[in-house]
Amino acid sequence: MKHTIAILVEDLPGVMARVAGLFTRRGFNINSIAVGHSETPGISRMTIIVNGDEKVLEQVMKQLNKLVDVVRVRDIPAENIIERELVLVRVHVDSLAVRSEIIQLVEIFKAKVVFVERNTMTIEMSGDEEKINGFLNLLKPFGIKEIVRTGTIAINKNSKNGLK
Amino acid sequence: MKLTGTEIIVECLKQEKAKVLFGIPGAAIMPLYDTFGKYEEIPFKNILCRHEQGAIHAADGYARATGEVGVCIATSGPGATNLITGLANAHMDSVPLVAITGQVPTEMVGNDAFQEVDITGITLPITKHNYIARKIEELPLIIKEAFYIAKTGRPGPVLIDLPKDIQLSKCNFNYPERANRRGYNPSYKGHLKQIKSAAIKIMNARKPIIVAGGGVIKSKASAELIKIVSKTNIPVVNTFMGLSSFPKNHPLFLGMLGMYGQYTANQSVSNADLILALGTRFDDRITGNLSKFCPQAEVIHIDIDPAEIGKNIYAKIPIVGDLKNVLQQLNNYLEEKEPVEWLNEIKGFKEKDPMYKENDNFLLNSRFIMESINELFRGEAIIVTDVGQHQMWAAHYTQVNFPRHFISSGGLGAMGFGFPAAIGAKIGCPNKPVVCITGDGGFQMNIQELATAIYNRLSIIVILMNNGYLGMVRQLQELFCDKRYVSTELAGNPDFVKVVEGYGGTGYRVGKREELIPILHEAHSKNEFVLIDCHIPQEENIFPLVKPDSSINQMIGVD
Ligand SMILES: Cc1ncc(C[n+]2csc(CCOP(=O)(O)OP(=O)(O)O)c2C)c(N)n1
Ligand SMILES: [Mg+2]
Numbered sequence: 251m252k253h254t255i256a257i258l259v260e261d262l263p264g265v266m267a268r269v270a271g272l273f274t275r276r277g278f279n280i281n282s283i284a285v286g287h288s289e290t291p292g293i294s295r296m297t298i299i300v301n302g303d304e305k306v307l308e309q310v311m312k313q314l315n316k317l318v319d320v321v322r323v324r325d326i327p328a329e330n331i332i333e334r335e336l337v338l339v340r341v342h343v344d345s346l347a348v349r350s351e352i353i354q355l356v357e358i359f360k361a362k363v364v365f366v367e368r369n370t371m372t373i374e375m376s377g378d379e380e381k382i383n384g385f386l387n388l389l390k391p392f393g394i395k396e397i398v399r400t401g402t403i404a405i406n407k408n409s410k411n412g413l414k
Numbered sequence: 415m416k417l418t419g420t421e422i423i424v425e426c427l428k429q430e431k432a433k434v435l436f437g438i439p440g441a442a443i444m445p446l447y448d449t450f451g452k453y454e455e456i457p458f459k460n461i462l463c464r465h466e467q468g469a470i471h472a473a474d475g476y477a478r479a480t481g482e483v484g485v486c487i488a489t490s491g492p493g494a495t496n497l498i499t500g501l502a503n504a505h506m507d508s509v510p511l512v513a514i515t516g517q518v519p520t521e522m523v524g525n526d527a528f529q530e531v532d533i534t535g536i537t538l539p540i541t542k543h544n545y546i547a548r549k550i551e552e553l554p555l556i557i558k559e560a561f562y563i564a565k566t567g568r569p570g571p572v573l574i575d576l577p578k579d580i581q582l583s584k585c586n587f588n589y590p591e592r593a594n595r596r597g598y599n600p601s602y603k604g605h606l607k608q609i610k611s612a613a614i615k616i617m618n619a620r621k622p623i624i625v626a627g628g629g630v631i632k633s634k635a636s637a638e639l640i641k642i643v644s645k646t647n648i649p650v651v652n653t654f655m656g657l658s659s660f661p662k663n664h665p666l667f668l669g670m671l672g673m674y675g676q677y678t679a680n681q682s683v684s685n686a687d688l689i690l691a692l693g694t695r696f697d698d699r700i701t702g703n704l705s706k707f708c709p710q711a712e713v714i715h716i717d718i719d720p721a722e723i724g725k726n727i728y729a730k731i732p733i734v735g736d737l738k739n740v741l742q743q744l745n746n747y748l749e750e751k752e753p754v755e756w757l758n759e760i761k762g763f764k765e766k767d768p769m770y771k772e773n774d775n776f777l778l779n780s781r782f783i784m785e786s787i788n789e790l791f792r793g794e795a796i797i798v799t800d801v802g803q804h805q806m807w808a809a810h811y812t813q814v815n816f817p818r819h820f821i822s823s824g825g826l827g828a829m830g831f832g833f834p835a836a837i838g839a840k841i842g843c844p845n846k847p848v849v850c851i852t853g854d855g856g857f858q859m860n861i862q863e864l865a866t867a868i869y870n871r872l873s874i875i876v877i878l879m880n881n882g883y884l885g886m887v888r889q890l891q892e893l894f895c896d897k898r899y900v901s902t903e904l905a906g907n908p909d910f911v912k913v914v915e916g917y918g919g920t921g922y923r924v925g926k927r928e929e930l931i932p933i934l935h936e937a938h939s940k941n942e943f944v945l946i947d948c949h950i951p952q953e954e955n956i957f958p959l960v961k962p963d964s965s966i967n968q969m970i971g972v973d
Contacts, residue, residue: 259597260595260596260597263546263548264534264535264538264546267535267538268538271538271539275539293596308724309721309725312720312721312725313721315720315721316719316721317543317597318542318543318563318595318597318598319597320597321596321597322597
């Protein structure tokens with residue numbers, strides 16, 4: 251089962267290691283982890299995507315809660331999730347025909363060309379994981395040179411279950 | 415007035431009412447020791463140990479015996495890494511400690527400087543929390559928080575890493591009144607609705623049993639527990655960590671539960687319909703094969719740490735809170751009760767329990783030694799043990815009637831713990847007799863602390879259960895490896911009496927039954943450090959026991 255966990259942490263050195271360490275110890279592979287400032291100064295928000303057993307996850311969340319630097323932990327349920335990821339992808343472009351084909355895809359996916367060279371195009375796109383994977387799959391035949399993904403960030407649709 | 419980092423530490427320790435520090439100096443923590451030297455009289459005892467592991471186990475024994483925070487000090491690098499076993503031990507047994515380590519100067523941190531180790535990184539999973547001080551201005555708050563976190567909620571060890579430059583720099587000193595962390599709010603009060611449902615379940619149960627764990631001692635809830643038992647006549651078993659939380663001489667006490675537990679305790683828990691679990695984490699040494707653990711019992715689980723509830727055993731009624739509070743409240747909703755049939759059924763278990771049979775062996779065996787200790791001290795002594803067969807004999811047979819009077823390494827099972835812990839316990843409770851029951855293997859893991867004990871004139875009685883073997887492992891080899899005693903014979907043991915004499919202490923050697931009691935009396939009356947080297951039968955076993963992976967009601971060694 252895929253789980254999206256939102257965590258508020260105090261912005262202190264070592265906090266990433268404390269949080270990540272708990273997942274590793276219980277045999278969880280972190281699929282992605284994204285960190286940034288939250289609405290409160292001194293508090294950062296982490297979004298962690300993991301796959302794993304329900305019961306083990308409950309234990310990891312309880313252990314996370316015990317960390318002094320962790321202010322709050324929530325599992326965002328699939329039915330209430332809004333998730334986004336940002337990707338930068340550089341594709342190989344060897345002809346005019348290819349270029350226009352890619353531009354078409356960019357338009358369909360509401361992506362954006364951010365940089366162009368003679369033989370490459372760099373495209374920015376955001377969306378949920380499924381959309382991003384779909385887009386990248388369509389680009390694959392042209393020759394992808396580089397992919398940079400931020401990892402998923404997520405918010406709960408239900409504002410009462412926010413992480414205040 | 416501006417104070418240096420080390421003066422700030424002394425002031426903070428004073429404010430926290432630390433009475434004793436255990437440690438060993440080194441270059442990176444020199445400024446702190448030098449500050450001690452500048453005070454005409456430092457406001458605490460400074461005990462020099464002979465190994466940092468000895469120092470931290472002593473601080474741990476001190477904390478377990480007194481209920482206060484134990485403090486230990488080590489230098490950077492090897493001093494700090496020598497603390498690791500002690501931190502893990504305190505972490506697993508939830509003992510409040512503050513460990514202070516020196517560190518190379520801030521600008522050298524990360525450069526692999528001489529005696530630099532990333533001790534906060536290394537100890538992440540074995541401390542409740544840890545700090546590296548980066549600015550002198552943060553230091554008072556760090557120390558305040560460290561003590562607060564160590565002793566509140568579920569207690570545990572906290573480490574503070576102190577770069578040398580921070581120790582030497584200066585700032586204005588103000589000790590914060592309180593520590594306040596947004597992410598740290600232990601729940602002390604139990605949920606009232608849950609407590610009421612628990613009371614109903616307890617009143618309706620036909621075969622209820624109380625499993626009292628270490629949390630009862632930490633929360634100082636023994637009196638509340640005894641009250642509930644007097645009212646409801648529900649029998650009590652202890653986990654290993656719970657020993658001393660309930661008087662062993664109470665008629666409703668059924669002994670210790672678990673893999674090396676007692677027959678009556680294991681059978682009673684296995685046949686119960688309701689388990690009231692207090693401050694226990696259902697460790698695998700308690701449950702045996704988890705899937706076969708008490709299939710027909712419902713569990714009410716009370717603990718201050720929500721992560722322990724539902725971790726190993728499903729709890730029908732979970733209650734998060736401080737046991738003392740919760741038991742007080744729970745008692746209000748309980749009525750008098752006497753589960754007569756159930757208590758009769760338990761009588762049947764006792765008839766088969768070797769514990770209740772006469773000691774019919776005429777050798778200087780373990781049980782005789784424990785019973786001799788009981789005769790002399792009548793449950794008044796603080797018993798501190800090491801790890802091994804002697805530990806389990808002590809758990810079964812020593813008379814322990816008051817909280818904090820049984821001290822042992824439970825979760826980590828760390829050999830070498832007992833002797834230094836006894837030193838800490840004696841320093842914490844100078845007016846109580848302290849008896850250290852140890853093995854010939856484990857004693858040698860911190861034997862150097864003889865200097866600490868004897869130099870400081872600590873009147874500890876060490877009972878060395880000398881069987882010439884790493885007995886606990888030898889027994890497993892006997893039972894499960896066709897007696898292939900590989901690496902368990904302690905050939906090369908020293909003459910322990912001479913070793914003690916070399917340090918200036920007194921030692922006795924006992925080989926026969928009739929010698930023991932007079933020597934024990936003599937030792938006790940001397941009021942100084944004494945070791946009694948008891949030569950016990952080499953291949954005595956600890957029984958009954960549960961084979962790994964078996965259910966706890968299937969015990970070997972019960973006919
Ligand atoms: C530090 C450490 N190393 C190894 C062990 C494994 N171990 C558990 S009990 C034991 C034997 C203890 O021997 P001794 O101290 O002589 O006590 P006895 O069992 O003979 O009473 C050993 C080696 C341990 N628990 N701790
Ligand atoms: Mg031995």
